[in-house]
Amino acid sequence: MVSQKLKLTVLACALGITAAGGALAQANVVKIDGSSTVYPITEAVAEEFQKSEKNAIKVTVGISGTGGGFKKFCRGEIDISDASRPILKKEMEACTAAGIKYFELPVAFDALTVVINPKNSFIKQMTVAELKKLWEPTAQGKVMRWNQVNPAWPDQPVKLFGAGADSGTFDYFTEAIVGKSKSSRGDYTASEDDNVLVQGVTQDVNAIGYFGFAYYAENTGKLRSVPVVNPRGQAVAPSMENVINGSYEPLSRPIFIYVNEKSYLRPEVQKFVAYYMKHGAKMSREVKYVPLPEKAYTGNLDHLKKGKLGTVFGGVAEVGITIDELLTREAKL
């Protein structure tokens, strides 16, 4: 018992001492958190960066979702926030209230992919209106069969699989399809873990789901992607080329990192961000995302150098932005 008491006292002292030492120890750490969609790219960059720096600079990456990441970002807990959509008004206000300014750096494009079971014989393409009919909040408990969406389709039950409500993917999909962010029916299988969705669609002929392109690209044998009719009336399948040429609309989306202005004063954060911009394109391609053209990354570096803060999206979750439009807009900042 005596030794246990001693241990407790030692622990209490240790906690006290290290609480003070903790701030010191973290000085050399670049802290990143946020979207699970952006995670693969950031992880790849972090891995290579640490190797190139011979582990002198430490990088940590967490996955709290885009919303969760911005919460931490606007409390000043992290240096960089991974985001699969632009920062929203509420989050901008939270950041302003905490006196946190930021650089907005687009790092890649993603194609949100609508997938069905390969055995599904009746869906050749879908329009945004059809997807809306299926996913809007009023469809809950009502639109349960395929022929309710399109009379030409069979009288079979619909099985829905989609992103969980904390993810930027959910925000973007609802905005692009339903027209209002976070507005969706609730009676579907929701998961933050996209492999659960992949499994679900693989196992049910009548299933339909949506998630980021990378999950489709790794499972092309088990899933079929649905060409979505774009505003110009063409049905376009998700692919790298179709995102780059801007024809895959409205489900292609830019993804970002947000860098805290104060953190950027620290040399290790500067080095990391520079490394990110230099190797971002290569890393994106490696983890199955669509890289931006070279001038986008140099443009980002230019913004950092000239201290151009803030967002070009005004806190609104816009949809259907092509790479070209994004670049034009970023250039005006």
Added chain:
Amino acid sequence: MMPQEVSEIRMLIARHKRWDVVFGILGLVCLALGLMTFVTLFVDMLLDGYNRLTPEFFTSFPSRRSGQAGILSAWIGTTLVMLVTAVVAVPLGVAAGIYLEEYAPSNWVTHIIEINISNLAGVPSIVYGLLALGLFVYEFGLGQSIATAGLTLALLILPVVIVATREAIRAIPGAIREAAYALGATKWQVVQGHILPYSTGGILTGVIIGMARAIGETAPIITVGALTFIAFLPPSPVGSEFPFLSFEWLMSPFTVMPIQIFNWTSRPDPAFQANAAAAGFILVFMTLAMNGLAIWLRLRIRRNIKW
């Protein structure tokens, strides 16, 4: 005795023996079901992850390439977090259990406390995570550190440790306590000399059940902010300069095995599933090793008890 009666009694005995056999078989089936589930899971993980169980797997950091990714930061993180959990939960839980059994007056306040402790064991772990986020991370300023995670899991298993301690103490024959008091021992002397040594075996069992639960927890650890990608280790607890012991690791960012496994299962690239299986196998093995340690301790302590 009438011959008819004898045959009736024989039938009765035969019937009861049949029931005996039936129950024996039923019990065996239940045991087999439980074991088979575990063995299937274990073998399945081993088969899936066998190719990944190389020495490099233990000495590599996470990576985007499944073949190079390892569990170094995860298994060290889990070990350190469990260490903090044990150091905090065991003394607190055992002391609380002893107090409730030996010292506390038997009144309604004690009863309410007792009922609440039992109920706490059923609170979902995410609730502990939320509590810890508010209390340890922000209020105490411990941040997203090993200390926070260890304290959170300690809270989580505290009810289990307390309840186990009390059960173990209750199993000690009253005569021993009475004999000690009769010889003029104080309460503390009784606890120190008899209650604690005799109940250690039962307490250890409770600690193991608690620790086994804690080692697999993901939700509260994610809530308090464990990381997914971390390619460096906490500072070493043993230094070359005075005072040789450092507690800086307590404040270090970390990841744990269940989070690493979760991350790998949710990767798009199916090759990561093998990594997840291998890591799952290691996690079960770590739990088994912990159990083994407790069983060994228990046997050693039992040898010294002479009643």
